[in-house]
């Protein structure tokens with residue numbers, strides 16, 4: 001059996017991920033895009049890594065959490081990485097923040113990516129789309145990726161579907177890739193046990209789920225412990241989840257403006273079940289359509305991701321006032 005710190009020691013990616021704190025998908029992305037580590041392969045084709053690789057990944061994880069761009073540090077030696085981090089201990093750790101870009105640069109970069117990604121969607125090239133997404137997550141950081149790339153890209157795909165330039169299958173391919181990337185996008189760092197909890201879902205009849213999923217990821221990036229329930233749930237089930245988790249907030253996404261009375265009825269019922277001590281947050285492209293019931297049950301109606309982030313900070317610190 002291999003001894004500790006033996007350079008020939010061999011570990012499968014699941015062990016590497018556990019020991020380095022870097023999710024397996026991200027290890028593969030860093031390897032493929034930046035050669036951050038260069039594993040060998042078993043006869044069966046599985047990647048195997050050394051203790052050195054695990055040490056590198058740990059340091060790279062810390063350095064990217066401190067704001068360094070993986071593209072710039074991926075090939076640093078172990079010593080260079082240690083030196084880089086020497087004076088940076090105690091820095092706030094965030095998930096993939098990509099702080100090396102100024103906000104406006106990130107928006108330009110995202111616009112570039114939108115064009116590249118849209119071209120691969122049009123060409124129905126899932127592999128290239130996935131690879132653009134992985135690069136973009138690393139370069140932009142999760143929040144900017146969601147806000148400035150994914151959301152406008154999905155909206156464009158939806159619009160072009162309507163005009164006939166794309167088919168439903170283009171959107172399905174894109175959505176499936178996004179779901180598979182969810183856990184790279186999510187917070188890589190364990191939440192403190194006492195961080196506030198949130199339930200995210202959509203009410204009965206609201207079948208569009210990506211807006212809710214992205215809002216859930218955003219909340220997690222803000223340090224909330226989020227339980228994402230998917231779409232189309234009755235108020236009773238959402239309220240039960242609040243009880244089980246002792247959640248401080250429920251976030252509901254509304255994407256379909258319909259005049260049936262299901263959404264107003266469900267929101268009234270949900271508010272009644274969760275009471276006034278749990279914040280009820282509603283966002284999404286159709287939220288404005290339901291304004292009168294939102295006002296009536298006093299939900300927190302969110303207009304933008306920036307608004308959402310500010311509200312989460314406030315609720316995270318003070319709870320519902």
Ligand code: B12
Nearest residue numbers: 154158206207208209210211253255256257283284285308
């Ligand atoms: C994919 C899709 C579907 C899929 C959904 C698959 C799934 N599992 O999610 C399926 C096939 C099920 C579907 C069904 C329908 N759809 Co549809 N669908 C879409 C499409 C193409 C993309 C939706 C999407 O995922 N967008 C990406 C997400 C990220 O965007 P979003 O939901 O708008 O969310 C944004 C914000 O609202 C925000 N957000 C969302 N929630 C929250 C919450 C918080 C707290 C925060 C901060 C932010 C936030 O995030 C995004 C930022 O802008 C859109 C077109 C489009 N341009 O969006 C139509 C669209 C939403 N669908 C539409 C329609 C009409 C339908 C159907 C009625 C079609 C039919 N005849 O059956 C049904 C209705 C289903 C229902 N009852 O809900 C219309 C809605 C129009 C309206 N009246 O509201 C749209 C706009 C298409 C169109 N231009 O006509 N659809």
